[in-house]
Amino acid sequence: MASNSSGGSSDRQRIAQQRLSIIAGHLQRPEDGEWAIGAEECKAQGSKPNVSSKGRTVPRRRQEIMKWNGWGYVDSKFQFNKKGQAEFTGKRYRLSGMVMPALKEWFESTFGASLQHKTPASAIPNSSAVQPPILNEAFVEDLKSTGIPFSQDAEDRVFRAHGHCLHEIFALREGKVGRVPDMVVWPSNHNDVVKIVELACKHNVCLIPYGGGTSVSSALECPPEETRTIVSVDTSQMNRILWIDEKNLTAHVEAGIVGQELERLLNESGYCTGHEPDSMEFSSLGGWVATRASGMKKNIYGNIEDLVVHIRMVTPQGVIEKSCQGPRMSTGPDIHHFILGSEGTLGVVTEVTMKIRPMPEYQKYGSVVFPNFEQGVACLREVLTLITNVFAGHALKPQKFYITKFKGFDPNRLCVATLLFEGDRERVLQHEKQVYDIAAKFGGLAAGEDNGQRGYMLTFVIAYLRDLGMDYYVIGESFETSVPWDRVLDICRNVKERIIRECKERGVQFPPLSTCRVTQTYDAGACVYFYFAFNYRGLSDPVHVYEQVEHAARDEILANGGSLSHHHGVGKLRKEWMRETVSRVGMGMLKSVKDYVDPGNIFGNRNLL
Amino acid sequence: MTNTYRESDRLCLENEEFVDILEERRHSSDLGHAFRTFSPHPYKGAPPCSAGELSKTVLDSQHLRYVTKEIATETGASVDEVKDDARVILEEMSQNLQLGFIRLMGYTLTKVFKRLFTSIYVNMEGLSMLQQAVQDSPVILMPNHRSYVDFLIISYVLFTYDIPIPVIAAGIPLAGMKIVGEILRRSGAFFIRRAIGSDKLYWAVLSEYVRTIVRMGFAPLEFYVEGLRSRTLKSLTPKLGMMHMVLEPYFKGEVYDITLVPISISYDRVLEESLLAHELLGVPKPKESTTGLLKASRVLQENYGSMHVNFGRPVSVRQLCQGKINRCQYNLIPRDLPQGPSAEVQACVSWIAHLVVRLQEQGSFISPWSLMACLFLQAPASALTEQGLPWQQLTEKTLWLKKLALSFGARLHWPGQTPDADVLSSTIALHRSVIYRKSGRVFLLLEDEPARKRPISAVDGVNRTAAAVLMLASYRNQSLHVFIRPALLATAVRITKSTRRDELFVFFCFLQDIFSNEFIFIPGKSSQDFEEACFLLKECGGICVGQEEVTEAEAGLEVLSFLCALLQPFIDSYQVIFSFLYELEAHVFSEKEFVPAVRSFATKLILSGDLHTYEALSSDTQKNILSAVRRLGAVTKLRVSEQNEYKVNKGAVRQIENILSGKIPPQMLQTAPDARL
Numbered sequence A: 001m002a003s004n005s006s007g008g009s010s011d012r013q014r015i016a017q018q019r020l021s022i023i024a025g026h027l028q029r030p031e032d033g034e035w036a037i038g039a040e041e042c043k044a045q046g047s048k049p050n051v052s053s054k055g056r057t058v059p060r061r062r063q064e065i066m067k068w069n070g071w072g073y074v075d076s077k078f079q080f081n082k083k084g085q086a087e088f089t090g091k092r093y094r095l096s097g098m099v100m101p102a103l104k105e106w107f108e109s110t111f112g113a114s115l116q117h118k119t120p121a122s123a124i125p126n127s128s129a130v131q132p133p134i135l136n137e138a139f140v141e142d143l144k145s146t147g148i149p150f151s152q153d154a155e156d157r158v159f160r161a162h163g164h165c166l167h168e169i170f171a172l173r174e175g176k177v178g179r180v181p182d183m184v185v186w187p188s189n190h191n192d193v194v195k196i197v198e199l200a201c202k203h204n205v206c207l208i209p210y211g212g213g214t215s216v217s218s219a220l221e222c223p224p225e226e227t228r229t230i231v232s233v234d235t236s237q238m239n240r241i242l243w244i245d246e247k248n249l250t251a252h253v254e255a256g257i258v259g260q261e262l263e264r265l266l267n268e269s270g271y272c273t274g275h276e277p278d279s280m281e282f283s284s285l286g287g288w289v290a291t292r293a294s295g296m297k298k299n300i301y302g303n304i305e306d307l308v309v310h311i312r313m314v315t316p317q318g319v320i321e322k323s324c325q326g327p328r329m330s331t332g333p334d335i336h337h338f339i340l341g342s343e344g345t346l347g348v349v350t351e352v353t354m355k356i357r358p359m360p361e362y363q364k365y366g367s368v369v370f371p372n373f374e375q376g377v378a379c380l381r382e383v384l385t386l387i388t389n390v391f392a393g394h395a396l397k398p399q400k401f402y403i404t405k406f407k408g409f410d411p412n413r414l415c416v417a418t419l420l421f422e423g424d425r426e427r428v429l430q431h432e433k434q435v436y437d438i439a440a441k442f443g444g445l446a447a448g449e450d451n452g453q454r455g456y457m458l459t460f461v462i463a464y465l466r467d468l469g470m471d472y473y474v475i476g477e478s479f480e481t482s483v484p485w486d487r488v489l490d491i492c493r494n495v496k497e498r499i500i501r502e503c504k505e506r507g508v509q510f511p512p513l514s515t516c517r518v519t520q521t522y523d524a525g526a527c528v529y530f531y532f533a534f535n536y537r538g539l540s541d542p543v544h545v546y547e548q549v550e551h552a553a554r555d556e557i558l559a560n561g562g563s564l565s566h567h568h569g570v571g572k573l574r575k576e577w578m579r580e581t582v583s584r585v586g587m588g589m590l591k592s593v594k595d596y597v598d599p600g601n602i603f604g605n606r607n608l609l
Numbered sequence B: 001m002t003n004t005y006r007e008s009d010r011l012c013l014e015n016e017e018f019v020d021i022l023e024e025r026r027h028s029s030d031l032g033h034a035f036r037t038f039s040p041h042p043y044k045g046a047p048p049c050s051a052g053e054l055s056k057t058v059l060d061s062q063h064l065r066y067v068t069k070e071i072a073t074e075t076g077a078s079v080d081e082v083k084d085d086a087r088v089i090l091e092e093m094s095q096n097l098q099l100g101f102i103r104l105m106g107y108t109l110t111k112v113f114k115r116l117f118t119s120i121y122v123n124m125e126g127l128s129m130l131q132q133a134v135q136d137s138p139v140i141l142m143p144n145h146r147s148y149v150d151f152l153i154i155s156y157v158l159f160t161y162d163i164p165i166p167v168i169a170a171g172i173p174l175a176g177m178k179i180v181g182e183i184l185r186r187s188g189a190f191f192i193r194r195a196i197g198s199d200k201l202y203w204a205v206l207s208e209y210v211r212t213i214v215r216m217g218f219a220p221l222e223f224y225v226e227g228l229r230s231r232t233l234k235s236l237t238p239k240l241g242m243m244h245m246v247l248e249p250y251f252k253g254e255v256y257d258i259t260l261v262p263i264s265i266s267y268d269r270v271l272e273e274s275l276l277a278h279e280l281l282g283v284p285k286p287k288e289s290t291t292g293l294l295k296a297s298r299v300l301q302e303n304y305g306s307m308h309v310n311f312g313r314p315v316s317v318r319q320l321c322q323g324k325i326n327r328c329q330y331n332l333i334p335r336d337l338p339q340g341p342s343a344e345v346q347a348c349v350s351w352i353a354h355l356v357v358r359l360q361e362q363g364s365f366i367s368p369w370s371l372m373a374c375l376f377l378q379a380p381a382s383a384l385t386e387q388g389l390p391w392q393q394l395t396e397k398t399l400w401l402k403k404l405a406l407s408f409g410a411r412l413h414w415p416g417q418t419p420d421a422d423v424l425s426s427t428i429a430l431h432r433s434v435i436y437r438k439s440g441r442v443f444l445l446l447e448d449e450p451a452r453k454r455p456i457s458a459v460d461g462v463n464r465t466a467a468a469v470l471m472l473a474s475y476r477n478q479s480l481h482v483f484i485r486p487a488l489l490a491t492a493v494r495i496t497k498s499t500r501r502d503e504l505f506v507f508f509c510f511l512q513d514i515f516s517n518e519f520i521f522i523p524g525k526s527s528q529d530f531e532e533a534c535f536l537l538k539e540c541g542g543i544c545v546g547q548e549e550v551t552e553a554e555a556g557l558e559v560l561s562f563l564c565a566l567l568q569p570f571i572d573s574y575q576v577i578f579s580f581l582y583e584l585e586a587h588v589f590s591e592k593e594f595v596p597a598v599r600s601f602a603t604k605l606i607l608s609g610d611l612h613t614y615e616a617l618s619s620d621t622q623k624n625i626l627s628a629v630r631r632l633g634a635v636t637k638l639r640v641s642e643q644n645e646y647k648v649n650k651g652a653v654r655q656i657e658n659i660l661s662g663k664i665p666p667q668m669l670q671t672a673p674d675a676r677l
Helices: A009-028 A037-047 A101-110 A139-145 A155-160 A168-175 A188-204 A259-268 A284-292 A375-388 A425-442 A449-470 A485-505 A543-557 A575-597 B003-013 B023-026 B030-034 B051-059 B062-075 B079-093 B099-116 B123-135 B152-159 B180-186 B198-217 B239-252 B274-279 B290-301 B316-323 B343-363 B368-376 B382-386 B391-407 B419-430 B458-496 B499-515 B527-540 B554-583 B591-608 B619-631 B650-660
Strands: A078-082 A086-088 A183-184 A207-209 A230-234 A239-247 A249-252 A307-314 A318-320 A348-355 A360-372 A403-408 A415-423 A474-484 A515-520 A525-535 B019-020 B117-121 B139-143 B168-173 B189-192 B259-267 B306-311 B433-439 B441-444 B544-545 B551-554 B588-590 B637-641 B645-648
Touching: A078 A449, A086 A101, A086 A207, A086 A259, A086 A449, A101 A449, A101 A525, A139 A188, A155 A575, A168 A449, A168 A474, A168 A543, A188 A207, A188 A230, A188 A307, A188 A348, A207 A348, A239 A259, A259 A284, A284 A348, A360 A375, A360 A425, A360 A449, A375 A415, A375 A425, A375 A485, A375 A525, A415 A425, A415 B544, A449 A474, A474 A485, A474 A515, A474 A543, A485 A515, A485 A525, A485 A543, A525 A543, A543 A575, A543 B180, B019 B023, B023 B117, B030 B099, B030 B382, B051 B079, B051 B198, B062 B079, B062 B198, B062 B544, B079 B189, B079 B198, B099 B152, B099 B180, B099 B458, B117 B123, B139 B152, B139 B239, B139 B343, B152 B168, B152 B259, B152 B306, B168 B343, B180 B189, B239 B316, B239 B343, B259 B316, B259 B343, B259 B554, B274 B458, B274 B619, B316 B343, B343 B458, B368 B391, B368 B458, B382 B441, B391 B419, B391 B441, B391 B554, B441 B458, B458 B499, B458 B527, B458 B551, B458 B554, B458 B591, B499 B527, B499 B650, B527 B544, B551 B554, B551 B637, B554 B591, B554 B619, B554 B650, B588 B591, B591 B619, B591 B645, B619 B637
Parallel strands: A183 A230, A207 A230, B117 B306, B139 B259, B168 B189
Antiparallel strands: A078 A086, A239 A249, A249 A348, A307 A318, A307 A348, A360 A415, A403 A415, A403 A515, A474 A525, A515 A525, B019 B117, B259 B306, B433 B441, B544 B551, B588 B645, B637 B645
């Protein structure tokens, strides 16, 4: 999934050499030369996501434009053509239609994969392969009378039975389908949701809210032991901006809207939210709230909890919301914080008021190469403290400078930091210079705008790479944590090492890709992403091996002072660590909230607790 | 409970290749060896770190900054003053490893070793495992400590085989030796004060220094977990301070793993042999000085047989701690701040330290001489000095014991091609400083009389015999770890006269408890130890083991008698001191008066013929007993002043004495905490 690799040490050295020469070449001739590593091609061709897409809304039948068993749009994917060259299909991305000769070499050398050894996905299962729906007839009758559209179609149901965890996608590619929702319902506004929840309570039906479907925590999996009718509440049709308040710079938005559309609609009025999670093409506002999402530009704009001013959620006990839009309140514990991160266990988020900002007048990408990861991390921290001091007085206007990306290859080798500066032109240029000066203190070299833009844009196509890998015996995933600054280097080294050793112990035949990067920075720490993938030829149960290794890696993260999750959430995948994470009393608090708000466990996805 | 561990232990013994590293030195140039190309592969290609850089890192560390500030606040001194103090401590401590000096040492040691030893055996498999381990994670070399010769032998071997030279923790007295101190420093030694006590700054500097070495991993760290050179040649109870410092970087996640390499160094004959006994009898240890060393050069004229350096299988700390340590406990306090270890960590560190010492024991080689010493000591001292033992009988008995030792899994250094009689004869010849053979009998050699006018007193006579006996006892001690578990069981069978397995186990645990300063038992492993003892004694025909019952086998007399007699000197010594404590007039005594008082008490009993072992005179035994009675709560420390004072609970002492002599039946004993039968 990542552009950088750490396979066998000789491979790594060779790739590092390549990288060095690429960067050196780039420093001399910014627009010239062929890129030796495939993943770099995507960056090179990266573009604003999906600008060409005309459809304003996510259709009810999502499978018509989106893959049912992989990431993103049906028409967009990496594949190897007849000449064995990688290409990206479709027309949506600027990368689309491009041929990337170097990707094959990178792919083969990193994973020991071969184009001869394919593992194609199976076709979409026909409706007979899917369990017939368990239907609560009385509920269906009452629902019909409300006029809210719903479906019991097998494809619709299968599509909403999973997120994007490796095991979920792997099972789909093998044509295996477990417990799926019994029906899908599409409310088109807050009142529809109120009706649906009322009916669910009345007839004791299980509801699972469904937003963008990009979960990576098994949060959307239907509990196999659930015997009631499971209704997937698809919020995609609740996608309007209800109003924009230009005096207070807020917008009131229906929670089903997906990120790219929210951004596009606001841009039309000259505004933005600045919230850009990697999944923003598909993930929804309600999903962000329910999982405590974080975006790449959070250093300027803030995380979702900083962005929301008001939240409206429908629960079995009724609607919860605040009575005003004061920017901060001292009224006991903030009830927003029961909603933020509730992962669909308490109700459906229907409307959100969030902060907006004028679109930045000028954007500039940049990048810095450091001799090693340690110095990169040290610089990143320095930049953060210095710049916050320098610009403490400019809180109102959009922050201008910003670090998005930070890619570590290996603790002992060079790494690249990619930067994005936003604001008015003069300021941007001034800050840019300051950052490069600081970077120079840590041995960093400015490596050009293009490199920065590529790194930034890679985020949106990176998820497509996993599907390519899965066609050729390569499985992998990323997972994240947050950790205090002084532990960043230790946690990176220890977790990567643990992954490599666990793979070896569990019989993985090829050296795994085990790498990491720092993606977000805070005053007191950073968010670290780990990328882990391996070639599973020769393993009888690769997903099980994968899960064991990821489990061990999570243990290692916790033992090294990392958090259970920075923004992916807990879902069902990480539930077992919740008690030690929030303490027994903390669990009791959460449990009592759940017991009060939803005594009948109508929102029965069994996440979190 | 399964007994398979024994078999698997024994498997490791097969196919070991030991190479005599002196062999090559005898055939090629010593200078060539000293100037060989040295190109080790250190941990993850860690760059070499100069002594200056290391010191700077330590002084600049957050931990030291914190402690410095704290001390400044407490004492009213300025931070800079405290920092200067820290710098002075660090200067006194620092190693200054230089390859040039290693070469010089290499050259000198080759000359010395060739003169002293017939051969130095090193296991090649252990070395190649070490070579690999050094690249994977920081390595801690943990040798046992029986002689000053230990000190540089490991560096010498690693230099010869292209493995990074270790930095070595040494006692500060060595640093005080003219020239030698500096040579050791440049060969990688760093120096630690003996009694650090509550010197906060010293602790802080030392612990940061050690942790920095481990974290950086530019060189392996070598230290003696026993803390001191063992005067009795028996394993010592491990000291935990250094162990804590070494393991902390793993607990706190600063390194992925740490590898411990137990190393067993065994000697046929120890250079300091006569010194040892005198130290134990209260002749104070000569201060380490260069002239002392030069005087000791007399020892260079003698032959000391063979030496074995057995590099044990590297042990991963990460694996050892699995399920024992929750590393999350360090999440809530900055890792740079001093933080006392939790009970969980203390238990785990102690367990690891004991485990390493056990591994050292299992890796050590036992000489025929040590087996003979076991047998000698079972005869009355007077028989040894006056009548002598018949050589023929001694030979037969030694060969019998050899078989027993092998069946207990011992590693013997027994030349295979030579006839047994010749092996034993040459053993006697090697140890002619202790023993001599005359007309078919073997006698204990007492030290030459100092030319004196007046006849020696009876007390002097006791001391003279004691010196010889204690020297013998030291060599016996080299093989005690092989026999100790079955010996405890045999003793339990004989003393309790019980046949019930559960009762024997309770008594076995009692013995382990009371002797835990004497012998190394891994905490919490009593049941396995008991099972092991049952298994071994059954295998050699000593006992019959049923579901509920353990009985003496008909043919078991010889084995059981031997094992009980092996332990008898310890039991006698303990009983003597129990009576001493019991008969004490006051209830309070000071540490200072304890040792001489016990010594004269025991001497009287020896002279009156009531005490048969001279080992009660050993200060080591006396200290161990004091620790044991303190641990058992029969004696409590009153004051920590210049004179440590103790209060005796005579009832409790009597109770222990009665249990040990079998006057209290085992069913009356409390069940040991970890009794799992």
